[in-house]
Amino acid sequence: MGLSNIIFILVFISAISLFLRNLNRIINNIKLGRDINRSDRSSDRWRNMFRVALGQSKMTRRPIAGILHIVIYAGFVIVNVEVIEIIVDGIFGTHRFLSSFLSDSFYNFLIASFEILAFLVLIACVFFYARRNLVKIKRFWDKEMTSWPRTDANLILIFEILLMVAFLTMNAADSLLQSKHSYYVTAGSFPISQAIIPYLDGLTLSSLILIERFCWWFHILGILAFLNYVLISKHLHIFFAFPSTYYANLNPLGKLSNLESVAKEVSLMMDPNTDPYVTPTTVVEPVESFGAKDVTDLNWVQLLNAYSCTECGRCTSNCPANYTGKLLSPRKILMDTRDRITEFSYNKRKGIKDSKTLLGDYITSEELWACTSCNACTDSCPIDLDPLSIILDMRRYLVMEESAAPTEINMMFTNIENNGAPWQFPAADRLKWKDE
Amino acid sequence: MSEFQVNTMAELMAEGKEVDVLFWVGSAGSFDERAKKITRAFVKILNKANVNFGVLGTEESSSGDAAKRAGNEFLFQMQALMNIEVMNAYNIKKIVTTCPHAYNTIKNEYPSLGGNYTTYHHTEFIVELIKVGKLEVKANLSGKKITFHDPCYLGRGNNIYDKPRQLIEALGVKIIEMKRSKRKSFCCGAGGGQMFKESEKGIEEININRTKEALGLKPDIIATGCPFCNTMMTDGIIAVNEGAAEVFDIAELIAENV
Numbered sequence: 301m302g303l304s305n306i307i308f309i310l311v312f313i314s315a316i317s318l319f320l321r322n323l324n325r326i327i328n329n330i331k332l333g334r335d336i337n338r339s340d341r342s343s344d345r346w347r348n349m350f351r352v353a354l355g356q357s358k359m360t361r362r363p364i365a366g367i368l369h370i371v372i373y374a375g376f377v378i379v380n381v382e383v384i385e386i387i388v389d390g391i392f393g394t395h396r397f398l399s400s401f402l403s404d405s406f407y408n409f410l411i412a413s414f415e416i417l418a419f420l421v422l423i424a425c426v427f428f429y430a431r432r433n434l435v436k437i438k439r440f441w442d443k444e445m446t447s448w449p450r451t452d453a454n455l456i457l458i459f460e461i462l463l464m465v466a467f468l469t470m471n472a473a474d475s476l477l478q479s480k481h482s483y484y485v486t487a488g489s490f491p492i493s494q495a496i497i498p499y500l501d502g503l504t505l506s507s508l509i510l511i512e513r514f515c516w517w518f519h520i521l522g523i524l525a526f527l528n529y530v531l532i533s534k535h536l537h538i539f540f541a542f543p544s545t546y547y548a549n550l551n552p553l554g555k556l557s558n559l560e561s562v563a564k565e566v567s568l569m570m571d572p573n574t575d576p577y578v579t580p581t582t583v584v585e586p587v588e589s590f591g592a593k594d595v596t597d598l599n600w601v602q603l604l605n606a607y608s609c610t611e612c613g614r615c616t617s618n619c620p621a622n623y624t625g626k627l628l629s630p631r632k633i634l635m636d637t638r639d640r641i642t643e644f645s646y647n648k649r650k651g652i653k654d655s656k657t658l659l660g661d662y663i664t665s666e667e668l669w670a671c672t673s674c675n676a677c678t679d680s681c682p683i684d685l686d687p688l689s690i691i692l693d694m695r696r697y698l699v700m701e702e703s704a705a706p707t708e709i710n711m712m713f714t715n716i717e718n719n720g721a722p723w724q725f726p727a728a729d730r731l732k733w734k735d736e
Numbered sequence: 737m738s739e740f741q742v743n744t745m746a747e748l749m750a751e752g753k754e755v756d757v758l759f760w761v762g763s764a765g766s767f768d769e770r771a772k773k774i775t776r777a778f779v780k781i782l783n784k785a786n787v788n789f790g791v792l793g794t795e796e797s798s799s800g801d802a803a804k805r806a807g808n809e810f811l812f813q814m815q816a817l818m819n820i821e822v823m824n825a826y827n828i829k830k831i832v833t834t835c836p837h838a839y840n841t842i843k844n845e846y847p848s849l850g851g852n853y854t855t856y857h858h859t860e861f862i863v864e865l866i867k868v869g870k871l872e873v874k875a876n877l878s879g880k881k882i883t884f885h886d887p888c889y890l891g892r893g894n895n896i897y898d899k900p901r902q903l904i905e906a907l908g909v910k911i912i913e914m915k916r917s918k919r920k921s922f923c924c925g926a927g928g929g930q931m932f933k934e935s936e937k938g939i940e941e942i943n944i945n946r947t948k949e950a951l952g953l954k955p956d957i958i959a960t961g962c963p964f965c966n967t968m969m970t971d972g973i974i975a976v977n978e979g980a981a982e983v984f985d986i987a988e989l990i991a992e993n994v
Binding site: 383394487550552553554555556558559562563566567570590591618620621623624625626627628655664669670671672673675676679692696697698699700705706707709711712713716717720721722723725727728729730731732733734736 | 740742744757761763765766767768772775776791793794797798800802803804805806807808809810811813814815839844845848849888889892893894895906917920923924925926927928929930931932933934935937938939940941942943946953
C-alpha cells in the first residue's frame, strides 16, 4: 500500500464522516417538527415512492425537462457504479478492480454504458445550463431566485459537467496507457472517450500517466466534495425525494387535515354534559399553539419537504396568485422554511439569541392571504411536496392565535357564526330559493 | 311531473318518510342570486328523474369550507359538528351537492368528525341518473361552442374531470378545451376564502386572466360546475366585455334539455 492509498483512505473517511455528521444534523432539524402520523398505508407509500421518485412519473409532465432529467438521474445512478470500482482501486491500489473478476465482455459492456451515459449527462447538463442562463426561463429568475439559488443551480451543473469530462478524459488516457504500461490492465471498451484519444496520442508516457491520475483523483475527490455540497444545496433532493414521496400526503388534494387540538376543545365546548362553571381539577397540559408561527410549529413532513425542494419552480409557475403578480410563491414558502430551520438550528447549536420567526421575518401575511388553495402547487410538484399545508398552518396561526385576518375575512367568520352562511343573510331565509 | 317539488327533511320526517338522498344546497346555492338558479335547475333535474330527495332547509348551515381554508379551524369544526349532528339525526346516508367546496369538505373532512356519507357532486349524480335510465338528455346543443372550466375542488381536489365532460357531450357538444384544463386548470380565484375578500396587490385579477383565456376560444357558453367559479367567470365576462359568451352551470344546461 503506497502513500497515495493512505491519502485516499484518509480523504475518503473524512469526507464520509463529514457527510454523515451534517446529514445527521439535518435529520435532527427535521425532528424538531411536530408529530404527524404517516405510518399508515405502507404499501401505497412504497408504490408512490417507486412511481414518483424512482419512476419520475411527474417529471415528464414537462417532457423536455423531464426526459433530460431522467438522463442525468440514470447517469448519476449508473455512473456511480463506477465509483465503487474507483473507491476499491483507491484503497487497495488495484487498477480496474472489477475487470479482474468480471468477464471481459461484461466489463466492456459496463464501461461502454458508463461512457455513453456520461456523455448523455454531459449533453443534458450543457442544455440545462443554457436553458437557465441563455434562454432564461422565467421560473429560474423569479424574485426568490436571488443570487445564491441561481449560483447553487449553476454550480451543480458545472460540477457535473466537469466530473463527466474528467471521467471521459481519464478513460481516454487509460486506454492509451493500456498498451504502454503494465499497471494499466487491458480492460474496458471506450466508445465515447475514443474521440479524445487523438488529442492525447502524441504525449509522453509520463504526461499520459499524469493526466490519467489527475482525472482519476479529480473525479473521486469531486464526487466526495459534491456529496458534502449536496447537504447545503437544493441538490439534496437526490436523497430526500425518496422519503418525501414515501411520507407524502396520499389523500385527495382537496382534503385538509382536521386539527386534533381544535377537535378536543370543540368537543368539550359542545358537550352538553360539561359543567361550564366548574374549574378543572386536573392539571391541563400546556396546549401547543394553533397553527404555525415558526418552523418548530410545523410538522416533520413539512420540514422534510423544505429540505427536499430543488427550487424547480413548477409550483410557482402554476400558482394563479403568482401568475397574476401577487407576492405569493409556493416555492418561496418552502425555501423560507428551509432557510429558517437552518438558521434556527444553527443559533440553537451556537447558543445565539434568536428572536426571529418564519411568520413575519420570512413569510408575510400578504403572501399567505393571496393563496386560493387551488392545489396547483401540490399537483405540479414532481416529488409531491406540499407548500399549501404550510400556508394553511400559518393562516391558522394568524386567525386563531392573533385574530389577524383581513377585515372582510373576519366579517365572513362573523356571518357564519351568526347566521350560518358566509354572507349576511338571515338563516331563516335559507329555503327562499324554493319559492322564487 | 312538471311541478317544482322540494321537501325539507323535517317535513318528510313528520310524514314518516325517508329519502334516498339529501340535496346539500350550500350557502351560495341558498343565498347567491346567480347560484339560486343553479339550485332550482338541479331540483328540476331531480324532479324529472323522480329522485326521492330532501333538503335541510333552515337546518342547513355553512359547511365550514371557507372558514377552514381561511384558517378558522374552530369555526369549521363547530359548523361540521352541527351539520353532522343534524344529518345523523335524519339518518342521512347519501348526499348530493352542486357545490364542489361542500362536496370536498363533506366527503373528505367530515368523516373523521363523525359524518360518514356517500357524497356526490351533482355532475356525478346526473351521470348516474342517465346511466340507470332515469334521465334522458337531448342532444339539443349541437353546433354550440362550449368550453368547460374545471373547478379546483372537483378537478385537482378530487380527481373528477370526466363526469362533467360526459354531460356536456351528452348535450351533443364537442367541448373546446382551454390550454389550461383538467389538472392544469387555472383557478377562478375564489377558493381559500378569496371569494369574500379583495385580492392582494398584483398585476391582474385571477378571474380576469381565466375569463380571457376562455373567451379566447370564442365560445358561446362557458360551462362550469361550481357556484363560486360561476360568479368569478360571470364577473370576468362583464369586466372583459368581449364576445357574447355566457356562463352556465352544467345543471342548468341539462335542466333545459331533458
